[in-house]
Amino acid sequence: MTRVSEDRRVAVLAALRASASGVSGEHLAGELGVSRVAIRKHIEALRELGYGIEARSGEGYRLLSSPDAPIPLEVSPLLRGSFAVRLEGGGVTGSTNDDARDLAIAGAAEGTVVLAREQTKGRGRLGRTWASPDGGVYTSVVLRPEVELPDAVVLPLVVGLGVGRALDRFGVDALLKWPNDLLSPDGRKLAGVLLEGLSEGWRVTWVVAGVGVNVRETPAGTPAVSLDELAGRRVPLAEVAAAVLDGVGDAYEAWKTEGFDRLREAYGRRAWLTGRDVTVSDARGNVIATGLALGIDAQGRLLVEDASGIVPVSSGEVTLRLG
Numbered sequence: 001m002t003r004v005s006e007d008r009r010v011a012v013l014a015a016l017r018a019s020a021s022g023v024s025g026e027h028l029a030g031e032l033g034v035s036r037v038a039i040r041k042h043i044e045a046l047r048e049l050g051y052g053i054e055a056r057s058g059e060g061y062r063l064l065s066s067p068d069a070p071i072p073l074e075v076s077p078l079l080r081g082s083f084a085v086r087l088e089g090g091g092v093t094g095s096t097n098d099d100a101r102d103l104a105i106a107g108a109a110e111g112t113v114v115l116a117r118e119q120t121k122g123r124g125r126l127g128r129t130w131a132s133p134d135g136g137v138y139t140s141v142v143l144r145p146e147v148e149l150p151d152a153v154v155l156p157l158v159v160g161l162g163v164g165r166a167l168d169r170f171g172v173d174a175l176l177k178w179p180n181d182l183l184s185p186d187g188r189k190l191a192g193v194l195l196e197g198l199s200e201g202w203r204v205t206w207v208v209a210g211v212g213v214n215v216r217e218t219p220a221g222t223p224a225v226s227l228d229e230l231a232g233r234r235v236p237l238a239e240v241a242a243a244v245l246d247g248v249g250d251a252y253e254a255w256k257t258e259g260f261d262r263l264r265e266a267y268g269r270r271a272w273l274t275g276r277d278v279t280v281s282d283a284r285g286n287v288i289a290t291g292l293a294l295g296i297d298a299q300g301r302l303l304v305e306d307a308s309g310i311v312p313v314s315s316g317e318v319t320l321r322l323g
């Protein structure tokens with residue numbers, strides 16, 4: 001679809017939203033400067049996206065219902081910030097990180113977003129699969145920070161913090177398990193973050209920040225929790241997507257203008273691991289450090305105190321030491 005046609009579809013939907021009693025095809029055609037046949041095609045396309053639109057002869061079109069889906073037409077009007085410059089998708093895809101990576105390689109601007117409510121090949125950290133059942137919010141954003149690699153290492157934490165703040169909108173307490181898992185206070189996984197990128201030498205070319213939130217369902221077999229359960233209500237998927245995009249955008253902009261210091265303090269206030277006994281392992285299961293988690297340092301490393309002193313850990317999988 002061309003940009004102009006896309007804008008017209010947005011305008012048709014806006015007109016339907018604005019008029020509870022309905023609006024005639026003739027009026028819409030006049031307002032948008034297109035034929036009534038073109039309006040009918042837009043109405044058909046909106047129905048295919050899940051909008052319930054009644055057509056009454058002589059009275060025109062009336063919007064009866066909107067889809068519960070993180071599609072651009074639903075997410076866009078809910079955005080508070082201007083970070084997301086282009087929204088794509090919203091249905092079923094393999095992995096939004098793969099889609100956003102393809103767009104980044106093709107030159108997509110910072111703030112380009114891919115959305116999905118289900119993924120068939122969702123990917124998690126450390127080469128794992130990320131179960132992405134229908135009724136979730138899966139989104140990936142193209143970032144183009146003008147920094148060198150060592151300065152970008154804190155980005156996963158910045159994005160995780162942005163998601164945590166976003167979920168505040170729904171009255172839930174989302175805590176951060178280093179590096180960037182989001183957990184309920186009782187330690188069940190609510191959301192995850194996966195950053196991937198490319199550099200030219202040390203200069204970062206693009207980063208794709210992927211976020212997955214369990215909204216309706218929780219993946220089987222893991223200690224996970226859904227946003228619906230924590231919020232105590234059915235949260236519309238478009239609201240979750242808009243909140244996440246605003247939250248990530250705000251945290252990212254704050255990092256670009258102010259650096260990591262203040263964000264690090266904010267991260268610390270949500271840090272789920274601090275004060276707990278932990279073991280950190282690498283992707284093969286080799287233990288890197290074991291001891292008391294103290295917090296994170298200015299480079300975003302987890303500080304673990306063991307018998308030999310304080311060990312800064314830059315990557316790994318953290319488990320709690322029980323007993």
Ligand code: BTN
Nearest residue numbers: 095097122123124125192210212
């Ligand atoms: C993790 O906890 O291991 C990170 C999970 C990240 C999942 C998100 S869902 C959107 C984006 N697309 C993917 O394939 N993965 C990320």
